[in-house]
Amino acid sequence: MTLQTFFVKAAVRAIEGDAKEKKDVERVSRLHRIALKVLHQLLLSPFVKPLVDMELENVLTARLVSALGVADTYVQVSLLDVLFAALKLSLMRPASQLGQLKKDAGSIKGGRGPISVETEKTVVAPSRAIPPQQLLKCLVGGFSSSSSRPVLDSWVNFLTECLPLLENVIFQILMPLVECLCEQIRQAFHALKQVFRQGEHSGLISPVNSPEGTLVALLHGLEQILGAAHDKLVNEEIKSAGANTKSPDAPTASTFFGNMVSGVFAVESPQHRSSAANNRLTVLLCFRDTVKSCYAIWSWGDSNAITGESELDPGSKESWQYVSVRMRGRARRILEHLFGTETLECLETLIELWPAKPTPTSDVKKTGSIFRLINVLDGSRPKHTIPAIFNAIYSRTNPAALEPNRKSALTAELQDLDVVVFLVEYARSLEDDAMDEIWADCMVFLKDVLANPFPHRQTLPSLLSFTAILGEKVDNTNFGEQRRMRKELGVGFHCQLFYQLFSSYG
Numbered sequence: 001m002t003l004q005t006f007f008v009k010a011a012v013r014a015i016e017g018d019a020k021e022k023k024d025v026e027r028v029s030r031l032h033r034i035a036l037k038v039l040h041q042l043l044l045s046p047f048v049k050p051l052v053d054m055e056l057e058n059v060l061t062a063r064l065v066s067a068l069g070v071a072d073t074y075v076q077v078s079l080l081d082v083l084f085a086a087l088k089l090s091l092m093r094p095a096s097q098l099g100q101l102k103k104d105a106g107s108i109k110g111g112r113g114p115i116s117v118e119t120e121k122t123v124v125a126p127s128r129a130i131p132p133q134q135l136l137k138c139l140v141g142g143f144s145s146s147s148s149r150p151v152l153d154s155w156v157n158f159l160t161e162c163l164p165l166l167e168n169v170i171f172q173i174l175m176p177l178v179e180c181l182c183e184q185i186r187q188a189f190h191a192l193k194q195v196f197r198q199g200e201h202s203g204l205i206s207p208v209n210s211p212e213g214t215l216v217a218l219l220h221g222l223e224q225i226l227g228a229a230h231d232k233l234v235n236e237e238i239k240s241a242g243a244n245t246k247s248p249d250a251p252t253a254s255t256f257f258g259n260m261v262s263g264v265f266a267v268e269s270p271q272h273r274s275s276a277a278n279n280r281l282t283v284l285l286c287f288r289d290t291v292k293s294c295y296a297i298w299s300w301g302d303s304n305a306i307t308g309e310s311e312l313d314p315g316s317k318e319s320w321q322y323v324s325v326r327m328r329g330r331a332r333r334i335l336e337h338l339f340g341t342e343t344l345e346c347l348e349t350l351i352e353l354w355p356a357k358p359t360p361t362s363d364v365k366k367t368g369s370i371f372r373l374i375n376v377l378d379g380s381r382p383k384h385t386i387p388a389i390f391n392a393i394y395s396r397t398n399p400a401a402l403e404p405n406r407k408s409a410l411t412a413e414l415q416d417l418d419v420v421v422f423l424v425e426y427a428r429s430l431e432d433d434a435m436d437e438i439w440a441d442c443m444v445f446l447k448d449v450l451a452n453p454f455p456h457r458q459t460l461p462s463l464l465s466f467t468a469i470l471g472e473k474v475d476n477t478n479f480g481e482q483r484r485m486r487k488e489l490g491v492g493f494h495c496q497l498f499y500q501l502f503s504s505y506g
Contacts, residue, residue, distance in 0.1 A: 011042070014032070014035035029072040036082050052090070057132050080157075080158045084158060143221070144180060156218075175285065181221055185219065185297075189296065191214075192212055222293075222334070229286070233276075298327075339380045348414060354370040375430075392414070393420060435477050
């Protein structure tokens with residue numbers, strides 16, 4: 001046995017177990033920190049290859065899971081650093097099988113079931129090792145445990161650094177991780193609202209455990225995991241497209257952080273198509289949960305909201321304004337990334353949140369808050385939003401008329417009438433100058449409705465209102481040579497829509 005191996009085994013032995021008596025906690029904690037420091041230095045050595053077969057990542061992952069209940073929270077930071085070094089060391093070991101990480105992804109308490117009944121066959125590159133089967137449990141426990149709150153930034157940094165190592169299993173662990181992060185975001189956001197609520201004074205809050213800091217860290221972790229999953233999805237779709245990716249007419253798709261790629265939606269084999277559809281559905285469901293969480297944060301600081309400020313503590317109003325602006329900016333950044341990559345699916349989620357007919361029991365402030373959010377996001381400008389709404393309508397009335405890359409995954413529980421009613425109100429909320437951006441798309445859509453009215457027979461009254469709103473707004477603008485089109489819109493379109501409306505209802 002070499003001295004290097006001896007010291008590694010001694011350090012691993014030293015970090016096992018916890019103090020049994022309260023008086024020994026400080027002494028044992030100091031031993032753990034020193035042993036982890038020595039082990040970290042050994043793993044950073046350039047002569048570390050002989051340690052590959054020891055599979056230290058499994059031992060350290062199990063130790064980190066047990067450390068979540070230890071009084072000394074900062075031992076977790078040292079364990080995270082050493083575990084990451086051990087995971088990088090595992091890359092030198094050839095991977096022969098997928099491991100059990102998929103099974104753990106489905107067994108996390110509160111997680112959704114499998115997306116598909118078919119077993120996905122994943123081919124693992126020999127040069128990419130499989131992470132420990134307990135790593136998912138470790139991450140979920142770390143983000144959920146109250147003991148990790150003082151060092152939550154270290155957990156988020158660990159997740160961000162490990163994302164390249166989790167590339168082969170990113171779709172299997174994505175949903176449990178996103179569900180965990182969204183749930184913790186909801187809890188932290190509720191705690192943050194309680195701080196500023198009138199009549200509730202919980203005393204001074206430590207900056208280390210403040211809900212604001214926790215919320216920012218969780219949002220950053222959520223953004224990173226979604227970005228990695230979406231980039232992986234786009235790259236797989238490019239690879240499966242094959243030779244068709246070189247077509248100059250192929251559509252383009254954007255990754256989560258804005259890089260443009262082409263040829264994503266070429267023809268695939270049935271096996272690739274099934275696997276890609278399952279992965280895309282997994283990512284879209286996670287996008288859906290994230291949009292809901294981020295919208296709740298953004299709407300909390302909406303100055304035009306009807307409710308909210310009446311519940312604030314008068315002495316905390318200035319602090320609330322500062323914190324809410326910061327939280328709104330952070331949520332808006334994530335929403336812009338989401339809308340920039342999957343505009344249609346994110347928009348349908350907001351339509352589902354939007355109450356078409358406010359009732360005494362409904363959240364009245366959502367009626368205008370949804371439109372204010374859509375109108376301020378860079379990724380949801382009218383020239384992007386209007387075509388997305390039209391695609392959402394076609395996906396429910398005549399999906400055969402759409403190309404595959406324009407169809408909705410129908411993750412939102414919406415009917416075609418719900419989408420058209422939203423279209424009418426959204427058009428009413430637009431500035432008159434926005435007609436220049438959406439005019440061509442609106443004309444194409446309305447002409448298609450007149451040419452093929454049967455799929456739209458249930459929504460013709462609302463589409464007639466939409467046409468009237470366009471006519472009013474066009475009369476207030478002056479762009480291009482649109483006089484003849486305004487006349488056709490005001491007379492021809494309305495007459496034909498009236499005729500189709502009466503014909504549909506006998």
